[in-house]
Amino acid sequence: MEAVHPILRARLNEADDNARMLLNLRKRMARIRVFDPACGSGNFLVIAYKEMRAIEAEINNRRGEADRPSEIPLTNFRGIELRDFPAEIARLALIIAEFQCDVLYRGQKLALAEFLPLNAENWITCDNALRLDWLSICPPSGTMVKHSADDLFHTPSDQPQIDFENEGGETYICGNPPYVWTNDQTKEQKADLQRLFSSHTTAWRTLNYVSGWFLKLAQYGLVCKCSGAFVAINTICQGQHATILWPVIYKHKHRIAFAHEPFKWDNLASNNAGVTVVIIGLAPEPILSATLYAEDPNKETIARKVTKIGPYLVPNVDTLVSKNRLQISSLSEMVRGNMPYEGGYLLLSSEEKQKLTACDPRAEKFIKRISGSAEIIDGKPKYCIWITDESLNKAIEIPAIHERLQHVKALRLSNNDPNVVAMAETPHRFREMNRGINSTIAMPAVSSESRLYLPVELLPPNHIITNRAYGIYDGELYNFSILASTLHIVWVGTVCGKLELRYSYTNTLGWNTFPVPKLTDKMKADLTRCAEDILLAREAHFPATIAELYDPEKMPADLREAHDRNDEVLERIYIGRCFRNDTERLEKLFDLYTKMTAGTGSKKKVKA
């Protein structure tokens, strides 16, 4: 739909008042079919139908044939919908749309005279779109409809009447299929994905349910030339999900012909929470050019012609970056913070800490500062009970601590996950017990998309991090310089997953894959200096938090300068000068990534 209307409108403009061209366009439209295999209540089909009727009416006007009956058959607008009630609504909505268009363009009298009997025909199939053969619903020839749906609707006895009237015509597929992530899928949905994907990838369990529609589209497109697009949750173009889905689509000889960058879509209005989606149009290979749509700050859609669009919806790059346990560059190791599993008994607010130490001063020794994403960014104090195995006996002499450990034990025992139950044996321990002796370079796992730099922080000794942050323990400071760079935020924004539009940092996807040229001691010293300057600039504004310092509107000039210098020193290492823009940064990073991973087996480059 997104693809069709602009094309038809453009033809209408081209045709102007040329009677011949107008006639051709009218004939062409009469043979276009629109197929929505996730049609819900038929919104997309109705919009498509009405828009085409509007164009047709304009043609008839220009040709002086305003009274002419429509040549656009309602039966060329077909859908599949699993739920019976919306399926019925969709059918009625199309019939009503036709009537409305007839009233609008031809007058009420004619409209009533030609109104179809309500139960005569059925273009909406009530069934599971991932199980059905789309070719049976929307056959290539356009002459036969073999699928005779179900008992819900009256199956027409006069079969040819509902055949597509589109011999030699075009087919456009569109829709907004359901998005369900792996943890929320039903057994049936899992089975649907398994049937579709298990012969192509072992990681099919991780796919979002919406992926099924893209594969069905690609499979359909192999047999029946068509253009198709779906709205989908943005996840399918990000993080580990992108690396699983897109090789399968590419294997089916389809590429992204056009796409709209992620945007927040709050159409569902059931509560405040919207959803961040992409629109992706597939077409059979070869793709000669592609169009990338984006929203400018005024919410106007802008289109950009590019040679190709990769799975991350980045122009001209279709390299995929897989998560990696090992680093491709020689940087320090980054590990995930410590997972509590504690039900509120190991973590302490300031008040709880105060209470605990007030009733027994010996507890002080077992309390440390701890931070997740929010604490790092907003500088809020949070504490935890941190007991090493060696000091356990001393710790449980304190009754309040002993009691808290009993609660942790009970909580872990009541869990369904055997791994958690096993942790009940050591209720004094977080799942991991990692900490920096001298320092921790900490990176929040989730952070706002509005900042220019990732909110990395250098934490003092004895400051623990939770599972909501990643840490480089006792690492050299040049690592901080890299984490704070523009190059890194651009990489992470492209390669890592996202929470809606937020940065979602992970060590395996963002840090371990980050390509850095070999660093000499001199380079490391220069970068260390830059990192120190950033930290000093922050300190000059004590006690401002990271959130305050990095508010893009209010970032202090000295901090900006420190970051600019950091970027310049780092980018000179890559290309001897600063990059011009993020597109150039990404092209260089992907290029370097490809070279650095060549032949290691960790490379996941999509076969051309």
Added chain:
DNA sequence: CATCCGACAAGAT
């Protein structure tokens, strides 16, 4: 064992 994700969720304004 070690994540990656959320037709979100909770806190701020």
Added chain:
DNA sequence: ATCTTGTCGGATG
């Protein structure tokens, strides 16, 4: 009510 921005732990490889 609308806007901003990151918890938490389940299912998975």
